[in-house]
Amino acid sequence: MVTADPARPMRADARRNYERIVAVAKEAFTADGVDVPADDIAKRAGVGAGTLYRHFPTRDKLIEAVYRDEIDGLAQQAYDLLEELPPGEALETWLATHVVYVVEKHGLAMTLKASVDAGSEVFGWCQSRLRAASDTIVKAAQDEGVIRADVTGTDILRLGHGLGSAASKASGEDTKRLLAIVLDGLRVS
């Protein structure tokens, strides 16, 4: 998923470090904001600054990688949920996850997105990955006949985003109710 060059795969320790750094960075960004120093992240990950900067030539590349990883996790969850639950429930759970994600990471996501936007290749990648996941889960639920046939994957994405934005100014109770309303609307009547 994040291999650099398929011709010669990363050495085991290099890959370990790469993943370690992304994980630590994600934690650090969430806890302390995107302004946390890169050297700090290196230290917390138990690697030298050189190692960090070899994997991520600039600070922005690191931010990009975290953003990408975050989105990738959200998309992956769609596929995982499909294996664990019946499609209808999977879709409902996924939408709820999406909303929680938007609410919890709102500020972070905005800043990450702003940092990433310039070299928007990554941004495009994220968008298509999310859409593919959303399409898949929606289609599965539709094949079972549990949700309306005229809903698209993009709709779900937008609903998740919209609900999240609305919910970030509302209480947890309200959020649940809003989500319930939308879920009800999605089901075949």
Add this chain to the structure above:
Amino acid sequence: MVTADPARPMRADARRNYERIVAVAKEAFTADGVDVPADDIAKRAGVGAGTLYRHFPTRDKLIEAVYRDEIDGLAQQAYDLLEELPPGEALETWLATHVVYVVEKHGLAMTLKASVDAGSEVFGWCQSRLRAASDTIVKAAQDEGVIRADVTGTDILRLGHGLGSAASKASGEDTKRLLAIVLDGLRVS
């Protein structure tokens, strides 16, 4: 408009410098992005770093001030246009200005907004200032009976923003056409 303390007005030189810095910063941000060093801006404005940092205790405050000024200019233009032109034309011109602004400053505005968002007091101020301006110009045009009665100031803001987003991926020609379509839709039929 940007006075700090009405009790004791700024000294003339201080105010001059304040305005100078904001103007230079706006130019610098537009030309070179928001990452341009604060010291550079001080130099270009012909003041010492100390002066800059007294007026704007942190770099973010400077960004905030520029964002605020930018929005303020857009809002002010609504009132200015109302004095120069008949209300219908004023509204049309303003909407076009808005679109151009969104297109030209898209990247910048996003980053500014992301930087500002945390201490969102400024953000709120900007929003209400824009809405007031929009409401005023819409109401004037409606009183003349030249645009639909069911349109609100917020609608115009949204249209401006939406058109701008759509237009940033389209050609100048397309933008003009899109704008013409919307303007046509706004007129009483």
Add this chain to the structure above:
DNA sequence: GATGAAGCGGAGAGACTCTCCGCTTGAGGT
């Protein structure tokens, strides 16, 4: 003009990003 307060400039402290290079370690060959 004289005087005090408000404001100015820029050297420099501290922090951050990124580079460089000698040392270490994993992986393939024998």
Add this chain to the structure above:
DNA sequence: ACCTCAAGCGGAGAGTCTCTCCGCTTCATC
């Protein structure tokens, strides 16, 4: 098992950026 060497590592330090401090200058007032 051991050898070899490219791949990878760490961290000192160069260069840059933000922000502070304080002696000097300028404005406003009398």
